[in-house]
Every structure is written in structure tokens, then in C-alpha cells.
Amino acid sequence: MSGRTSPRACPERTCVGCRRRSAQNDLLRVALDGNTCVPDLRGTLPGRGAYVHPVSACLESALRRRAFLRAFRATGALDTTALEQQVGVPGT
Numbered sequence: 046m047s048g049r050t051s052p053r054a055c056p057e058r059t060c061v062g063c064r065r066r067s068a069q070n071d072l073l074r075v076a077l078d079g080n081t082c083v084p085d086l087r088g089t090l091p092g093r094g095a096y097v098h099p100v101s102a103c104l105e106s107a108l109r110r111r112a113f114l115r116a117f118r119a120t121g122a123l124d125t126t127a128l129e130q131q132v133g134v135p136g137t
């Protein structure tokens with residue numbers, strides 16, 4: 046046993062909310078469809094993706110810091126309704 050796991054076996058991504066790295070499996074991939082952020086539950090949507098922990102605290106801080114705009118290099122407002130419904134942000 047080498048005691049080391051291959052980094053390829055467990056890809057890590059940075060959460061755009063709390064900026065902590067987690068296994069990709071623990072994060073929700075977010076894709077951009079036009080100006081709409083959509084939860085990419087299967088990880089199959091094309092294009093640039095952002096990763097966030099599927100918890101309201103991380104989503105809220107990502108929204109507050111406009112982290113998705115930066116992640117997608119987008120300008121203007123993004124529609125994050127679908128994302129909020131997926132994660133379940135309590136009425137903000």
C-alpha cells in the first residue's frame with residue numbers, strides 16, 4: 046500500500062461560496078444557460094462550470110460576492126432562481 050491516493054481518482058474543486066476545496070462529488074456543478082444558472086445535477090451540461098456546496102450558506106455567500114459572475118466571466122445579472130430552489134435558500 047502506498048498510502049497515497051491518486052489525485053485523478055478523486056478530483057477536487059473549489060466551492061465558489063466558502064472557497065474551500067472539496068471532492069467534486071460533494072459539490073454541486075452549476076452551468077450557465079444564457080443568463081440562467083442551472084444546477085447541473087448530472088455534471089453533463091456543456092460549457093464552463095462553477096462548483097458550490099449544495100447548502101444554503103455557501104450559495105448565499107456565493108451570491109453575495111457575485112462569485113458566479115466571476116466564475117462564468119459573465120456581465121449583468123444572472124438568474125439564480127433554479128439554483129436557489131435546488132439548494133433551498135430560505136426566502137431571501
Ligand SMILES: [Zn+2]
Binds near residue numbers: 062065097103
Ligand atoms: Zn462551500
